[in-house]
Amino acid sequence: MSDIPNDLRYTRTHEWLRSLPNGQVEVGITHHAQGALGDLVFVDVPQAGRKVSAGEACAVVESVKAASDIYSPVDGIIVAGNQAIAGAPELVNTDPYKAGWLMRIETKANGAAAGLLSADEYAKMLADESH
Amino acid sequence: MPFIPHTPQDIAEMLQVIGVRSVSELFEEIPAELLAGPLTGVPLALSEIEISRLMSDRAAIDGRPLNFIGGGAYEHHIPAPVWAIATRGEFYSAYTPYQAEASQGTLQLIYEYQSMLSELTGMEVSNASLYDGASALAEACLMAVRANRSSLSRRILVPRTVNPLYLQVARSIVGNQGVTLVTLDYDRASGRMLAESLQQFTGQDVTALVVQQPNFFGVLEEVDELTDWAHANKALLIGVVNPLSLALLKPPGLWGGPASGNQGADIVCGEGQPLGVPLASGGPYFGFMTTRMQYVRQMPGRIVGRTLDAEGRPGFTLTLQAREQHIRRGKATSNICTNQGLTVTAATIYMSLMGAAGLERVAAACMQRSAQLLKALTAIRGVKTTFTGPRFHEVVLSLDRPAAAVLEELARRGILGGLDLSQHYPELKSALLVCATETKNDADIARYGQALAEVLGAASAKAGAA
Amino acid sequence: MNATTSSVTRKAAREPVIFEISKPGREAPTQFPPLARGPDAGAPALPAHLRRQARPAMPSVSELQAVRHFTRLSQLNFSIDTHFYPLGSCTMKYNPKACNSLAMLPEFLNRHPLAPASASQGFLACMFELQEMLREITGMHGVSLTPMAGAQGEFAGVAMIRAYHRARGDEGRNEIIVPEAAHGTNPATAAMCGCVVREIPCDSNGDVDIEALRAAAGPKTAGIMLTNPSTLGVFERKIVTVEKIVHAAGGLLYYDGANLNAILGKVRPGDMGFDVIHMNLHKTFSTPHGGGGPGSGAVGVGERLLPYLPIPVVGRDGERYRWLDERDRPKSIGRLSAFMGNAGVNMRAYIYMRMLGRDGMVRVAEFAALNANYMMRRLTAEGFDAAYGMRRASHEFIITLKRQHRQYNISAMDVAKRLLDYGMHAPTTYFPLLVPECLLIEPTETEAKEDLDRFCDAMSEILREMAETPEMVSKAPHTMPVRRLDDVRAAKLLDLVWKPAAARAGE
Structure with a gap:
C-alpha cells in the first residue's frame, strides 16, 4: 500500500505539495511515483530563479528504465532546488516526502491552487488506476 | 529456394499444426483487392555464380583510378586484420547489444572505442558513434541548443571553411527545429575563417560556434583564439576534426589560449572514416562525438558503461538509455536508434593496431606526401597555391582555367585529380582541392605531375592553335 | 544444459580491456607507412601552438595481441551466424556471405564518393537498379537511397510531408497521428521535424480505432505514421478506411517499413494508399546488423512528394547514369549524409535482391x-x-x-x-x-x-x-x-x- 501523508496535497501527475510557514510551497514526487519509476539514477534539479506556471514541466527524474517530467503544481518562481538529491538521487526513493523534496516555489496561489487533490482523493485515484 | 530451408514435408507438417491448407491462407486478412500481382520490374533470381560475374563486370567498369580526391573521405592503408575480424559473423551478424549478457564482445569493444576517442580528442566522454561526420555535426548543433542553457537565440555560427556538404546536411536536419545556422566568411589570403566576421556577434546571444580543424581547405584554423572568443561570449565551441590528424594536432580538449586556461572545446565531432574504414562510395562510415561529462545527458546516441554483475565481476552494458527514443519518445535527445557498430568495430581494431606511434606515423606520412604533391604540381606553369595558411594533408590549387575540364581530361588518363571547388566556392573560380595520403608513392606523384603538365600544356597549345 | 557452470570457466572467458594488455614500447610496425628521409623529404613544420604536446594514451600491442583480443571479444557475442535470434521487429535473417564479399570487391571499396560519374558507371548502375527494384516492390514513384538508417528515413519522410504542406501554404498542419503501439522513433522523429504527435488507441483486435481516428483527423493533421502489419504483429484490416479518412482530412500517409518483410511481394504500400515509405534495408533486405548498425533507410514516395526526395538520387540519361542533386531537384528537403548514405549497405541489399529475384x-x-x-x-x-x-x-x-x-x-x-x-x-x-x-x-x-x-x-x-x-x-x-x-x-x-x-x- 502506498504511503500518502494526510498533511500534503497532490496532483494527478503524482507530485505532492507542502505549504511552508513562510508562504512558499515545497514539491516532490509521491511514494507511489518513485515506486513506479524504480531506483532513480539521476535528477535534473530545477534551477532557482526560474518562473513556472502550473502544469509546466520543470524537472526530470530518471531511472534506468524510465524518465519522467515533473510538473509544477502552481504558478510561481522556483526559489530553491534540492541540491542534496543531485548527488544522491536515491533519497527520492528512500524518503520521498522529506529529504527527497525537489524544489521550493514562491507562489501567490498557496492556499487556493486549483485542481489539487487531498490525500483521500489521491488514494482513490490510485485505486481507480490499478483497475 | 534461395535461403529458405523448408522441405515439402516441413511445409505440410507446419500447415497442419496451424490448421490451414495452404500458405496463401495465412494472408487472408489482407483485403483481396490490395493483393499484388507479379513484380515484373524485378529481374529473375541469379545464382551466386551469376551474381559474382555481374558484380565483377560492374567493378571492372569503374576500375581503380589513381585517386587524389579528399574533401572529407580519405584513402588510407587498412591493415589486413581490421576487416578480417570485423566481418567475423559474431560481429557482422549480431544486433544491438540489448541483451548485455549475450553481447559482451560488442559492448566491451564499444567501451574501448569510447575510451580511445575520448583520449584522441582530449575530451571526457564519447558516445558509441553516430551515422557520419555530417549528421554528427547536425546532432552537435541540436545538442548545443540543449546544453547551452544561458542562450535562448538558437543561433549557431558556422564558418564557410566548414565542409559545405556538412553545412547542407546540418541545415536539412536542424531547420525544422527553429535553429539558425549563420555562415561566416573566410580570409581569401590565408584560407582561414575570417576572425573579424565574429566581431558583429561579440556580446550577443550566440548558442555555439563551429570550428573545423583542419578546415575544408586543408588549412589549420587559429583554434585557440576562436575557442576563447566563444567562451567569452557564453557560446559553446563545437570542434569538427579529422581524428587521424589528432595524432599530431592539439586535441580539442586543450583548445583555447593559456591565458584563459585552455578551456577546450565543448562538443567534438567528425568523420571516423580515416580510422580503418574504406572509401566505399561514401559509406558506411561513422560519425563520432565526444564532450565534457557535464553535458553527457544532452549527448545523443548510445553509450556503453562498465559495471558489475550479480557476482561482483566487471561487465559492460548500455547505459543512460533514458535519453533515448525507445524510452523518452517525443522528448528524446534524438530519434537515432543505431550507431554504426560495424565500422566502429573496424576503427577500434585499427586504432589498437596502430597505437599512438602508428597514427602519428600515418599523419606525418600524409603531410609529407601532400607537401611533395604540392611541390610537384606547383612546378607546372599555370598552377599556384591558393592559400598561405599552414596545412595538414590537403591543399587548394588555383589553375589558369576551369577545373572541371582539366579533371575530366585527367580522369580519362586514370587519375582522379581532386575536387572542383567552383560549385561551393564560385568566387575561387578555378580552384582544385587535392589530397595525398600515405598510400601514394613517388611514382604516383610523378605520374600525376606529368599528366597535369600534359593536360595543361596540351590545352594551351590547342588554345594557341585556335 | 548445465546451469551451474563454475565461475572458474567464466573467469577464463573474461577478456581484459585492451588497455590492460597494452605495454609501452610494443608496436605492430609492419602496419606503419615508411617516412621519406633526407633534407628534401620533410613537410613544413606545424606551428607550435597548434601541435599536440603529449602522445595520446592509445593501446600499444603487437599484431597478434590485437587479433587475439578482438577475436576473443567476438566469441562473447550471440549472432545470427551462431545462434537463433528471433528478435521481434528486427528481422534477424541470414546475411548471405556473397553480399559481403561482392560488395567488398576492391574497385567498390576504393571508389571515392566524389569520383566523377564518368568513372563510376558500374557503381551507379547498381544503385539505379536498386532504386528501380525498391520502387516496384513498394508501388512508389521514386526512391532515394541516402537516409543512413530507418530513423533517418523516418525523418526524411516526415520532413517531406511538412515540406509538401508548406509549399501549398498550409503552414498549420503540424500534427502527426500515430497508433499508441507505435515505435518510439515515431514520436521522436515527429519532434525533430517540429511536429507534435497525437496518439490514437487500437481496438481489442489490434486494429486502429476508426472512431478515434475520425475524431483526430482534421485541418491540423500533417499525416499519419503507420506500420502495417502493426507492431502488434497483425495486418491492419481497415487500412482502406484509414486511407480515406486521412486523405479526406488533407493529411498524408506514412508507411513505417519496419515490418515490410511480412508483406514483401504480397501487397504494396503504394497500392494501400501510402504517400511515403521508409524501408529498413538491414531488415527486409538482409544487410548486416553489425552489432547495431550501419543500417540503411531508403525512402520511397508517391507522385505528390517526388520533388521533395532527399538528394542525391541516381538518374539515367540514355545509357549513362548520373547524380541528381539540388540543381535537378530544387524543392528537395536536402542532404542527409555528406555523400550518398551508406552506399556499401545499399550494395549488399542490391546483391541480395538480385539473388532472391522476382519470385x-x-x-x-x-x-x-x-x-x-x-x-x-x-x-x-x-x-x-x-x-x-x-x-x-x-x-x-x-x-x-x-x-x-x-x-x-x-x-x-x-x-x-x-x-x-x-x-x-x-x-x-x-x-x-x-x-x-x-x-x-x-x-x-x-x-x-x-x-x-x-x-x-x-x-x-x-x-x-x-x-x-x-x-x-x-x-x-x-x-x-x-x-x-x-x-x-x-x-x-x-x-x-x-x-x-x-x-x-x-x-
Missing part, C-alpha cells in the same frame, strides 16, 4: 508468415498466451507472460535471460509497451523447422522451471560470460572510459 521476394513473406504462425500455434499449445491469438500472425507475434508473472512472479525479462542459457537469443521484450510482460517473436523465413521446434521446446522447459525451480529462471542467465548486470550502478557511477584508477576501484 524470391514473395517467398520471403510467405515463409516468414509460415514460421511465425507455426510458432504461435506451438507455443499456445505448450501453455503460453498469445496476445492476439484470434488473429493471423504476420511475420511476428506476441506472447504475453502476464499470467505467469502473476502466478510465479517471473517476468518477461527473466524468461529472456533464461533463453540465453538455452543457446537462443531472446525475443524483443517490453515492446510494444501496451502489452504487459510481452515477448515479440520474429523467427524470419531463413530458420528451419527444427530450430523453431528447439525454441518452442526450450520455452516449454522454462515454463516447467517456473513452477519447479523458479530461481533457475529469475536468476538467469547462468552460463553467459557475465551474470545479470547492475544497470543502476552503471547509470549512477558512469564508468564510460577506461581509467586505470577507476578500474582498480571497481575490482
